[in-house]
Amino acid sequence: MINPIDLSVNGVPIAVPAGTMVSTAVALAGVTRFRRSVTGEARAPLCGMGICFECRVSINGREHCRSCQVPCENGMEVAADA
Amino acid sequence: MPDCDVLVIGAGPAGLAAATRAAETGASVAMVDDNPHPGGQIWRAAAGKAPQDAARWIHSAEQHQVEWIAGARVFAAPAPNRIAVEKFDGELELGYRSLILATGARERFLPFPGWTLPNVMGAGGLQALAKSGLPVEGKKIVIAGSGPLLLAVAKYMKEHAADVRLIAEQATQSALLAFGLRLAAHPGKLIQAVGLRAALLGIPYLTSCWPVAAEGKDKLEAVTLSRGERTWTERCDYLACGFGLVPNTEIAALLGCRLSDGSVAVDEQQQTSITNVYSAGEATGIGGLELALVEGEIAGFAAAGASARARTLFAARDRYRKFAEALEHAFAPREELKALPREETLVCRCEDVTLGRVRSCTGWREAKLHTRCGMGPCQGRVCGAAVEFLLGWKSESVRPPVFPTRIESLTRTEPPA
Ligand SMILES: Cc1cc2nc3c(=O)[nH]c(=O)nc-3n(C[C@H](O)[C@H](O)[C@H](O)COP(=O)(O)OP(=O)(O)OC[C@H]3O[C@@H](n4cnc5c(N)ncnc54)[C@H](O)[C@@H]3O)c2cc1C
Ligand code: FES
Numbered sequence: 406m407i408n409p410i411d412l413s414v415n416g417v418p419i420a421v422p423a424g425t426m427v428s429t430a431v432a433l434a435g436v437t438r439f440r441r442s443v444t445g446e447a448r449a450p451l452c453g454m455g456i457c458f459e460c461r462v463s464i465n466g467r468e469h470c471r472s473c474q475v476p477c478e479n480g481m482e483v484a485a486d487a
Numbered sequence: 488m489p490d491c492d493v494l495v496i497g498a499g500p501a502g503l504a505a506a507t508r509a510a511e512t513g514a515s516v517a518m519v520d521d522n523p524h525p526g527g528q529i530w531r532a533a534a535g536k537a538p539q540d541a542a543r544w545i546h547s548a549e550q551h552q553v554e555w556i557a558g559a560r561v562f563a564a565p566a567p568n569r570i571a572v573e574k575f576d577g578e579l580e581l582g583y584r585s586l587i588l589a590t591g592a593r594e595r596f597l598p599f600p601g602w603t604l605p606n607v608m609g610a611g612g613l614q615a616l617a618k619s620g621l622p623v624e625g626k627k628i629v630i631a632g633s634g635p636l637l638l639a640v641a642k643y644m645k646e647h648a649a650d651v652r653l654i655a656e657q658a659t660q661s662a663l664l665a666f667g668l669r670l671a672a673h674p675g676k677l678i679q680a681v682g683l684r685a686a687l688l689g690i691p692y693l694t695s696c697w698p699v700a701a702e703g704k705d706k707l708e709a710v711t712l713s714r715g716e717r718t719w720t721e722r723c724d725y726l727a728c729g730f731g732l733v734p735n736t737e738i739a740a741l742l743g744c745r746l747s748d749g750s751v752a753v754d755e756q757q758q759t760s761i762t763n764v765y766s767a768g769e770a771t772g773i774g775g776l777e778l779a780l781v782e783g784e785i786a787g788f789a790a791a792g793a794s795a796r797a798r799t800l801f802a803a804r805d806r807y808r809k810f811a812e813a814l815e816h817a818f819a820p821r822e823e824l825k826a827l828p829r830e831e832t833l834v835c836r837c838e839d840v841t842l843g844r845v846r847s848c849t850g851w852r853e854a855k856l857h858t859r860c861g862m863g864p865c866q867g868r869v870c871g872a873a874v875e876f877l878l879g880w881k882s883e884s885v886r887p888p889v890f891p892t893r894i895e896s897l898t899r900t901e902p903p904a
Binding site: 421422424425426428429430432433437438439442443444446447448449450451452453454455456457458459461469470473474475476 | 521522523528558560575593594596603604605606607608609611612613614615616619620621622705706735836837838839863864865868869
């Protein structure tokens, strides 16, 4: 992997190629439930382009970030299903 | 003082062409986009590397000193000739003399039982994830819905060694044949279509076919498809499903631009009902790459005051518009799809509102008030098009902010008088 980026998803370290979006890193970490809906259903990315808000996770402690629009950065702490 | 002569919202093909042409005339130009890279939907950078035709436009925008503001989402218009933008790490305001709305389109999602399961995605949605690094090699994928995008996505997935089980196209064979005949008038498009067909060799392309249910426990495991009398279940890892595209008109509506038939209304110079606001590309109607580019060029020239140069491109635009009309006709979603969701199927995924609850209301206003349908973070971007198709309700007017924003962004921006 050229210039891998090291981050963590739900506390587990993962390395991804530069340019990878957080949504992809979450999926690569084996997480299928990105968030829980208001009635508790498991949800994951739908649109991949920033409009549906189904891919929301917390990034570095900030909640409700659309993971499909945020590129991975070194040291990022991502929490799905917060 | 405006920050620039021409401000372009959206850095897809239309926005890139508009920014480049405006800058060529000597105007100062800035371009903002929600994404970290320019290119829009079709040229969505594969992990930072844009395809070649995209690279040409991106390079020429750079050469003409177009200021590129990445990862920035326009959410309000706090004062005349000013917009407010939110970035990951803060917000800013931008002033302009002329504005070009090149906000593109999104997929139309139609609800069916199980469509909220993880790994049921849009067709372009799965492609976007794959382009950002999601490995699809060996994955079983069913591609469904409608339109040429399904073919483009199938080609991409096949090239990346996915196991594409089939493409389920809801349109009829005869509608597509008629479309094929009209394609003959557009040699460039025909070559593209033939090229795609060759690339898709071995993948069943089933017309009059659609998903009736997605099944799985914690995530998708199988999809049940229906075609005429036949219903069968196909095991898969991903269902990539989108029923065509709908224009993104929220910023235009926020500014007060006239909309017509769900898209931004423009005159021959791509000017909206507001004198210094122009629009180009799929925000003004779904038409594909070539139309988006030529509309962008026209808007760029016109917004910079070079209307004579804009005029030289009208003939080309007319040709591509004819193609767009044929496209719309051939792939229009059919009535049968209205029967896909059951009463208990969710329509609004943000607030988990079922079709039954929405249907019990008299219209959008009541549905929003009583069920919160369309009131969640996506603000109706997903359920709006679905409800319009299923129940015939047109969306209500937009109130700022057009995207949910952080509290600090809101308190800094005065509401419009
Ligand atoms: C998900 C998807 C995938 C597609 N994939 C293909 C494909 O593979 N092949 C193909 O031939 N066609 C594809 N298309 C069709 C393609 O969109 C068009 O042919 C063409 O890209 C339209 O260009 P455009 O410039 O009008 O819009 P777009 O390319 O959609 O660009 C619009 C840009 O505006 C930005 N934007 C919108 N609102 C805001 C805002 N409020 N603030 C900041 N930025 C904003 C968006 O992020 C986007 O980058 C796809 C469409 C979609 C929706
Ligand atoms: S997947 Fe829709 S907003 Fe990220």
